[in-house]
Amino acid sequence: MSKLPSADLRRLAAFGPWPLDFEHKEMSTLNSILILLVAFLAVFCESAFSGFRNLLGAQIDLLPALMVYAALSAGLPTVTMAAVFGGLLFDSLSANPLGITIVPLFVVGFLINLQRDLILRDQLFAQTVLRLSASAFVPATVLLMLMTGGHRPALSWFTAWQWIVMTVGGAIATPALFLLFGWLDRTFTYRSATEMSFRPDREIRRSRR
Amino acid sequence: MLKRPHYIAIGTVVMLALILLNLPSHTLARLKLAVGSVFLPLFGLANSADQMANKAGDAITTRSELLRQNESLTRTNQELRMLVMQAQETARENLRLRQLVGWQQAQPWKLKLGKIVMRDPSNWWRTGQIDLGSRDGLTENLPVLNMDGLVGRVSSVGLTRSTVVLVGDVNCKVAARIVESGETGVIGATDPLDNSLVALGFISNKSAKLLPGQTVKTSGMGGIFPAGITIGKIADSHQIEFGLTTEARVKLSANLGALDEVWVKLP
Numbered sequence: 408m409s410k411l412p413s414a415d416l417r418r419l420a421a422f423g424p425w426p427l428d429f430e431h432k433e434m435s436t437l438n439s440i441l442i443l444l445v446a447f448l449a450v451f452c453e454s455a456f457s458g459f460r461n462l463l464g465a466q467i468d469l470l471p472a473l474m475v476y477a478a479l480s481a482g483l484p485t486v487t488m489a490a491v492f493g494g495l496l497f498d499s500l501s502a503n504p505l506g507i508t509i510v511p512l513f514v515v516g517f518l519i520n521l522q523r524d525l526i527l528r529d530q531l532f533a534q535t536v537l538r539l540s541a542s543a544f545v546p547a548t549v550l551l552m553l554m555t556g557g558h559r560p561a562l563s564w565f566t567a568w569q570w571i572v573m574t575v576g577g578a579i580a581t582p583a584l585f586l587l588f589g590w591l592d593r594t595f596t597y598r599s600a601t602e603m604s605f606r607p608d609r610e611i612r613r614s615r616r
Numbered sequence: 617m618l619k620r621p622h623y624i625a626i627g628t629v630v631m632l633a634l635i636l637l638n639l640p641s642h643t644l645a646r647l648k649l650a651v652g653s654v655f656l657p658l659f660g661l662a663n664s665a666d667q668m669a670n671k672a673g674d675a676i677t678t679r680s681e682l683l684r685q686n687e688s689l690t691r692t693n694q695e696l697r698m699l700v701m702q703a704q705e706t707a708r709e710n711l712r713l714r715q716l717v718g719w720q721q722a723q724p725w726k727l728k729l730g731k732i733v734m735r736d737p738s739n740w741w742r743t744g745q746i747d748l749g750s751r752d753g754l755t756e757n758l759p760v761l762n763m764d765g766l767v768g769r770v771s772s773v774g775l776t777r778s779t780v781v782l783v784g785d786v787n788c789k790v791a792a793r794i795v796e797s798g799e800t801g802v803i804g805a806t807d808p809l810d811n812s813l814v815a816l817g818f819i820s821n822k823s824a825k826l827l828p829g830q831t832v833k834t835s836g837m838g839g840i841f842p843a844g845i846t847i848g849k850i851a852d853s854h855q856i857e858f859g860l861t862t863e864a865r866v867k868l869s870a871n872l873g874a875l876d877e878v879w880v881k882l883p
Contacts, residue, residue: 451658453737461873464809465739487625491632499651500734502741502771502779502787505644506636513629521622550740556637559786560740565809569739 439485441591442477445584446493449473454500459576465569467576469584470497471541474512476584478519479528479537486516503549504556511548515541535578542577546570649774652745656776659733659747725842726882728752730760732875733777742768742785742811742872748880749776757840759881765846765869766790766834767878782872783847784814791838792816792847792866795831799824803832803847806865811872813851816864826853826864842881 449469460466470493477489494509519526519537527533547570553560639647730746748754750773758770760780768782781788783803790803799821806815816832830850836843846869853864 447654450737451655454655454734455659455662457735457873460735460739466737468737483621483625487629490629495651496654497737499648500655500745501736501738502743502781502785503738504637505639505648505651506633509629509636510633513625517622517625521618546739549738553740561742561784561786561805562740563809566740573739 437595438588438592439481439488441588442473442481442485442489443492445587446470446473446489447496450493450496450500453497459572463572464565465572465576467580468497468542468546468573469577469580470494470508470512471515471545472538472577472581472584474516474545475519475537475541475581476588478516479523479526480588481520483517483520486520487513490516503553504558507552507556508545508549510552511545514548515544534582538578538581539574542581543570543574546573645772646774649772649777649779652777653774655734663731663733727879728754728882729877730778730880731877732780742782742788743771744768744780744782744875745777746780746878746880747777749774749778751775753882754778754880755883758883759841759845760878761845761881762870762875762878764871765848766841767870767872767875769840770880780878783868783870784811784872789838790841790847791835792832793835793843794824794826794850795833796827797821797824797830799826800835800837801864803866812868813865814848814868816850816866817856817861819862819864822861824862826850826862828852832866 453466453468457466473493474486474489477486481489490513491509494506494512497503497508498505519541526537550560550562550566636644636647728748730748730752732744733747734745736743746760754770754773756770756773760767760769766783768780768785768788770778771781771787772779783790784805786805791800792803793800794816799819801816801819804815804817806813816826819826828850832847832850834841834843834845834847848866848868848870851865851867853862855861856863
């Protein structure tokens, strides 16, 4: 088990439900349900509220950010369910062919989940790279798949700006998701009992005997 | 090194994607509407919240403001009544002339009011969903418009919701006519930078002079949109295909970025 200074432990604990010993840890059923619920709400918000679209000319997609969180803190079944569920919901409200968003989301989640033991999750640089990469990869791949399938989405030089907005927006949204899930986890789950240094079978003798 | 659970997950996702992407289009449309129906409770809640917010806003409106709005609405009502009287007289005259010449009588439009409840979450399509469906008499390819002009057409219909493809989407082509010159063309998609601009191409007269401000309306030739619906006004024009033909950009009359209530023309 890695030993970290207590200040670092407190900082990591405040950031989210990281497994502090950095060993593989089964995600609770509640966390999996919360991930699916947030995917559902994220797609609804993207469809119902056009504030970002009217302001910046592009709508921000929160699903890649959610896949990054699910990949780093949940198991492969949860990652698969999040990709399938989120992709189906997104495509059901869009003119995309149903199921086209599932594959890019799954690829992002799968690759991060596969290598998560090697990823320095507590380092800001690693987090930023993951966020930016996922938010850039998913829409680009969806567009490529659409064009490969013979569809003709509306593309122009402005699409590059929309892609930048989606990438940066998703990168900003990822830490917010981690904070949200951290709060939900602290609110709805019991904290594991910490091991104290006091043991009843120990006795400190302070004498000359 | 991949393990068995990894292969199972990859296989499951790939199989599911292949199955979904190869479904027939009709089945796919129904499946999309079925999956999209899980959002109905949320949209109902959002609608209720919107109504409550409006009521709260109405409750704090001052009496003088209400009186001012009432006066303005009364004046607008009187002006519209005058216009309706003139239009009715024009319609009677039109009917008499049609009977004299032996033309088929024009039928008045049957319109159904709907509300845009959601927009496409992706950035490369222009679609939305309205709260009308097959139980309201809707079918595919019905024109959708608002009081400003053409909005789009119905692309798929569910029981309580329908998908509308907006003007400017690549899947919504409109047969158009320039009122002042009589030239015809086809409205298609244009740069997604500005949602209010669409392209008018395939103009019948290749050397037509297209001037900014000319009105563009539906020509009725496509079989979907009846003639006479306002699309917009020409913003500018330019030569394409090395000067062989002309294309114009049309500024839409309807504000697609702020759609709320729309009318669907029933058959």
